[in-house]
Every structure is written in structure tokens, then in C-alpha cells.
Amino acid sequence: MYNITLIPGDGIGPEVSEAAKHVVDATGLNINWETVNAGEKVFQDTGVLVPEKVFQSIEKNKIVLKGPITTPIGSGFRSINVMLRKKYDLYSNVRPVRSLPGINTPFKGIDLVIFRENTEGLYAGIEQELPDGSCEAVKRVSRNASIRIAEAAFEYAKKNNKKKVTVAHKANIMKLADGLFLNCVREVSQAYPDIALQEVIVDNMCMQLVMNPNQFEVIVTMNLYGDLLSDLCAGLVGGLGLVPGANIGKDISIFEAVHGSAPDIAGKNLANPIALILSSAMMLNHMGETDKAEAIIKAVTKTIYEDKVLTCDLGGKATTNEITKAIIKNII
Structure with a gap:
């Protein structure tokens, strides 16, 4: 039982x-x-x-x-x-996120999985009000959390015979926080030489998903990005x-x-x-x-x-x- x-x-x-x-x-x-x-x-x-x-x-x-x-x-x-x-x-x-026979959508044959880091980033809700009446939110990214979500994504790809893992990030602007996450994914990818790593800036990722979602198999990303991309992908199926x-x-x-x-x-x-x-x-x-x-x-x-x-x-x-x-x- x-x-x-x-x-x-x-x-x-x-x-x-x-x-x-x-x-x-x-x-x-x-x-x-x-x-x-x-x-x-x-x-x-x-x-x-x-x-x-x-x-x-x-x-x-x-x-x-x-x-x-x-x-x-x-x-x-x-x-x-x-x-x-x-x-x-x-x-x-x-x-x-998978296409289901009988559901009429613009795209067919979608079969992808999003691995979203679930404990850090902006979505964790670390916020405070400042004396001047403004507010700020903290985006916290650690090496440990980044490594383990990357390992989870690559292990899934290996177990399910996927050929590519795509990391969605904004390291061109947030060079420290997103840069750390991206570098951790790159590091983990070295242990999986048979699985290609694709790097896509998250805003471009949104465009690519609504133009050609079938190009993606496994997506690994940070907390807030993962939440947004998950709903976008749900709309595709x-x-x-x-x-x-x-x-x-x-x-x-x-x-x-x-x-x-x-x-x-x-x-x-x-x-x-x-x-x-x-x-x-x-x-x-x-x-x-x-x-x-x-x-x-x-x-x-x-x-x-x-x-x-x-x-x-x-x-x-x-x-x-x-x-x-x-x-x-x-x-x-």
C-alpha cells in the first residue's frame, strides 16, 4: 500500500x-x-x-x-x-509539454520538458519597501542550486535519449546572476558529451517557441523565466x-x-x-x-x-x- x-x-x-x-x-x-x-x-x-x-x-x-x-x-x-x-x-x-491527438493547435508533435529552478531567483519573493517609498526585489542565484537543476535536466535528457538541452537566460544583461547560472549549466554539460547544449536569451526563446517549438527537447532555466515559459508552452498544446x-x-x-x-x-x-x-x-x-x-x-x-x-x-x-x-x- x-x-x-x-x-x-x-x-x-x-x-x-x-x-x-x-x-x-x-x-x-x-x-x-x-x-x-x-x-x-x-x-x-x-x-x-x-x-x-x-x-x-x-x-x-x-x-x-x-x-x-x-x-x-x-x-x-x-x-x-x-x-x-x-x-x-x-x-x-x-x-x-506534449501535443495530444485531437487537440487542434497550430503546431503538431510538440514534446518538450521544462526544468525550472524552483527555490531562488526573483520568483522566490524576496522583497522589501525602502524609506523613499520604492520597493526592491532580490534575485538570488547560487552555484549549488544552479548545478543541481542543470544536472536534473541533463540526466533526464540522457535517460530519455534526448539529443539537446537548451538553457534560457538573460546573461547579456544580468551578467552576474544569470551569468552564474549559465556558467553552471555549461560546466554540467561537459559531463554529457553526447548531449548538445544550446544557449538562448530568454526573450528570443519566447519568439523561437511561438515560431518553431519542435526544435526544443529539454529546456533548463531559472525560476521566473521557467514560470513564464511554462505557460507560453501550455498555450502551444x-x-x-x-x-x-x-x-x-x-x-x-x-x-x-x-x-x-x-x-x-x-x-x-x-x-x-x-x-x-x-x-x-x-x-x-x-x-x-x-x-x-x-x-x-x-x-x-x-x-x-x-x-x-x-x-x-x-x-x-x-x-x-x-x-x-x-x-x-x-x-x-
């Missing part, structure tokens, strides 16, 4: 989390789901953003499936997602509702969809659960249950290709429950 922490989250989180849970259970795996919650709703009810029992569950089980959690814009509490990544040193944010994600550390891993909590459709049985379902497949792969993970991926792919039961964001009229049942039916 596997013990897995389930954090439903806010907004549509409980709906898509329940869908992913049912799909994983349909594979026949014996899983004890330990459900705990954090976020805006918990804060409203208890005055605590992340109850201690959430930390206890994460630290005990090590594997977490997490729904989206609301982060206020411009004010309010800081991101719980960022806090968890920093607290548990989940340094590798992995986001595979049909949207955030189709893209999974993982936050991997040495001992603890949290699997979550890339999208947000979508409070405008919460509780309406309209949310597309595919991103979190595919995140659960990533989770099973991480656990060594590769056959079960592949069964989920194939079931999702078949459901979309059949074009009979799709949610409104995919051009259909199905509810969250209906597409979940269709995916379960297609699990072999």
Missing part, C-alpha cells in the same frame, strides 16, 4: 483533486489517501493558512498530490506554493488544462497542475481535470509504477481523441464528472 498526501486546495481544486484520485484508484493501485488542506478557504475557516497537520502529513508520506491554491494578487498572504517549495527544498520544477507539473526534492515530491484555482467556475462541475490527472501519472512514474502511469496517459489521450466527452475549454460540453468517468472507462 502507498500512503499519499492529498491537498485539495481552493476554487476548483477539490473537484479536480477528486477526479485525479478516482482515476488513480481506477488503475487498481492500493493507495491510502491522507487528505489535508491548506489555502484561502482554510484561512477563512481557521485563521491558519497551512495547519500543522499538513506539514506532518507531507513529512510522513513524502509524496503529495496537490490541487491549485489561491494566491492573492498584489496584496494578502504570500504564495503557499512558493513556501512549500522553499521549506522542503523542492528544487526541480518539471513541466512536460491547448492550454493550462492539459499540462501537468511536479516539484521534486531529495526526499519529498509534490505533484500539481500548472493552472490556478479558477474561482469563477468553482463548484459548478465545469473544470477540466486533465492537468491534475496527468500530474498524477507523473507521480506514479516517480513512484516506479510506470505501467499504471502509462495507462492513465493512454486513457486521457484516447478520451480526447474520441472527441465525445470534452469540457468546454476543449470545445465540448462535458462536466468534470463526465470526463472523469470517460477517462476511467478508457483505462485498460
Whole structure:
């Protein structure tokens, strides 16, 4: 039996989390789901953003499936997602972006993975107000964090027979911070002579992705750049509702969809659960249950290709429950 922490989250989180849970259970795996919650709703009810029992569950089980959690814009509490990544040193944010048969997009055959450094950089939210009323944000980059995310990217490329790793940076302007990151990737690349290293300035990277995304296989980049590029790439394959994600550390891993909590459709049985379902497949792969993970991926792919039961964001009229049942039916 596997013990897995389930954090439903806010907004549509409980709906898509329940869908992913049912799909994983349909594979026949014996899983004890330990459900705990954090976020805006918990804060409203208890005055605590992340109850201690959430930390206890994460630290005990090590594997977490997490729904989206609301982060206020411009004010309010800081991101719980960022806090968890920093607290548990989940340094590798992995986001595979793949074309799915049946989704009508300008590009076909996209198959790339973004490795985003997850603990440092501007996205870490180190900010302060200055006496003159202005604000400043600190972009912190370390050799250790840069080396290990580069190693994760190259190891993935080696394991999956990829020929090229692309590093996205802005070292032409931020010569110290981005320069350090770039030099660390260059250093790591020396240990992988069969894998080419491509260096692309991040603004050019955005242009290249919307012109010819098929040229990329594995992308490694810094925290904020990775967040922006991940959403851009999601748009290339049909949207955030189709893209999974993982936050991997040495001992603890949290699997979550890339999208947000979508409070405008919460509780309406309209949310597309595919991103979190595919995140659960990533989770099973991480656990060594590769056959079960592949069964989920194939079931999702078949459901979309059949074009009979799709949610409104995919051009259909199905509810969250209906597409979940269709995916379960297609699990072999």
C-alpha cells in the first residue's frame, strides 16, 4: 500500500483533486489517501493558512498530490506554493509539454520538458519597501542550486535519449546572476558529451517557441523565466488544462497542475481535470509504477481523441464528472 498526501486546495481544486484520485484508484493501485488542506478557504475557516497537520502529513508520506491554491494578487498572504517549495527544498520544477491527438493547435508533435529552478531567483519573493517609498526585489542565484537543476535536466535528457538541452537566460544583461547560472549549466554539460547544449536569451526563446517549438527537447532555466515559459508552452498544446507539473526534492515530491484555482467556475462541475490527472501519472512514474502511469496517459489521450466527452475549454460540453468517468472507462 502507498500512503499519499492529498491537498485539495481552493476554487476548483477539490473537484479536480477528486477526479485525479478516482482515476488513480481506477488503475487498481492500493493507495491510502491522507487528505489535508491548506489555502484561502482554510484561512477563512481557521485563521491558519497551512495547519500543522499538513506539514506532518507531507513529512510522513513524502509524496503529495496537490490541487491549485489561491494566491492573492498584489496584496494578502504570500504564495503557499512558493513556501512549500522553499521549506522542503523542492528544487526541480518539471513541466512536460506534449501535443495530444485531437487537440487542434497550430503546431503538431510538440514534446518538450521544462526544468525550472524552483527555490531562488526573483520568483522566490524576496522583497522589501525602502524609506523613499520604492520597493526592491532580490534575485538570488547560487552555484549549488544552479548545478543541481542543470544536472536534473541533463540526466533526464540522457535517460530519455534526448539529443539537446537548451538553457534560457538573460546573461547579456544580468551578467552576474544569470551569468552564474549559465556558467553552471555549461560546466554540467561537459559531463554529457553526447548531449548538445544550446544557449538562448530568454526573450528570443519566447519568439523561437511561438515560431518553431519542435526544435526544443529539454529546456533548463531559472525560476521566473521557467514560470513564464511554462505557460507560453501550455498555450502551444491547448492550454493550462492539459499540462501537468511536479516539484521534486531529495526526499519529498509534490505533484500539481500548472493552472490556478479558477474561482469563477468553482463548484459548478465545469473544470477540466486533465492537468491534475496527468500530474498524477507523473507521480506514479516517480513512484516506479510506470505501467499504471502509462495507462492513465493512454486513457486521457484516447478520451480526447474520441472527441465525445470534452469540457468546454476543449470545445465540448462535458462536466468534470463526465470526463472523469470517460477517462476511467478508457483505462485498460
